[in-house]
Amino acid sequence: MRVVIVGFGVVGQSFAKLLLSRSADLYNRHGIKPRIVACVDNSGSAIAPPGLDLKRLLEAKKTKGTVGGYEKGSTKFDSLQVIDKVDAEVMLECTPTNLNDGEPATSHITTAMRSHKHVICVNKGPLALAFPSLIELANYNGVMLRFSGTVGGGTPILEFAKRCLKGDRITSFQGILNGTTNYILSKMEQGRTYDSAMKDAKEKGYAEANPSLDVDGFDAAAKLVIMANWVMGMKVTMKDIQRTGIVNVTLSDVKNAAERGNAVKLLAVCDSRQLHVAPTEVAKTDPICVDGTLNAVTFSSEHSGQQTIIGRGAGGMETASAMLRDLIEIREATFS
Numbered sequence: 001m002r003v004v005i006v007g008f009g010v011v012g013q014s015f016a017k018l019l020l021s022r023s024a025d026l027y028n029r030h031g032i033k034p035r036i037v038a039c040v041d042n043s044g045s046a047i048a049p050p051g052l053d054l055k056r057l058l059e060a061k062k063t064k065g066t067v068g069g070y071e072k073g074s075t076k077f078d079s080l081q082v083i084d085k086v087d088a089e090v091m092l093e094c095t096p097t098n099l100n101d102g103e104p105a106t107s108h109i110t111t112a113m114r115s116h117k118h119v120i121c122v123n124k125g126p127l128a129l130a131f132p133s134l135i136e137l138a139n140y141n142g143v144m145l146r147f148s149g150t151v152g153g154g155t156p157i158l159e160f161a162k163r164c165l166k167g168d169r170i171t172s173f174q175g176i177l178n179g180t181t182n183y184i185l186s187k188m189e190q191g192r193t194y195d196s197a198m199k200d201a202k203e204k205g206y207a208e209a210n211p212s213l214d215v216d217g218f219d220a221a222a223k224l225v226i227m228a229n230w231v232m233g234m235k236v237t238m239k240d241i242q243r244t245g246i247v248n249v250t251l252s253d254v255k256n257a258a259e260r261g262n263a264v265k266l267l268a269v270c271d272s273r274q275l276h277v278a279p280t281e282v283a284k285t286d287p288i289c290v291d292g293t294l295n296a297v298t299f300s301s302e303h304s305g306q307q308t309i310i311g312r313g314a315g316g317m318e319t320a321s322a323m324l325r326d327l328i329e330i331r332e333a334t335f336s
């Protein structure tokens, strides 16, 4: 399978590392031999139809700051040219999330689909802003759009709901979908101030490049949009979500909740009446009440009751493993 990677930050590089470490296993267990035929970042591109040498690609990024350093004197192509012109089966969209207009990721995705490439997207922007129309465009062009890594990092939250529960009807769900705010709220419970917990979250690399996306609830809202569309079959976008972040949660709110045996969590809720993200008191005995950067979602189904899935919701390698899951799935769906 020929793959184009667009965006080579932490997640893109983790995906390259994962391919390097899993290549024999991927071939033996899944009959799949992915070749990265092109890679683009914001300063350059590297193209090699037989497949790029991934060690060299990672080294170029590390030492020269761009994948354009892979080949001396190579011609500079922009991302849309590469996506459109390079022969490949799959395009991986790994650029940073932009929840204002979804760009440049939305153009990357639409260009890939129009040139009949399947798309694996870990960027929440295009899906949060235009989920229904992107699914339509994928169907129109006869390609697959997969996005496991957008919700839950490596934890298969979307697959759990879509596949494991497909014999039942999910009536509602609620979850902790943002690791950074959960980390901050957990630390506040231990007596740390909001500001010092935020500083810590930034240093540890959990927070988005623009931390307002986390603390104002945009990231959780974007994930809620993706889940509502994919799991519940709704046709909604960011404007349909009522959103309150955690900036007004005080140490005394957290302390008072603890005295009642509860914890304050940034909860995303989807049921027949509402789609919202807001700080909410949750009983400490509830399985959804996880600490630190963990994510947790409880699905309520008509016949099988409630189930909660818990796992690490962020991280380069975790997200890369979700992308690999998508790649294997595309391979199984298209080559069987």
Ligand code: HSE
Residues within 6 Å of the ligand: 150, 153, 177, 178, 179, 180, 181, 206, 207, 208, 214, 219, 313, 314, 315
């Ligand atoms: N900033 C996000 C979080 C990263 O804290 O959950 C994963 O989407």
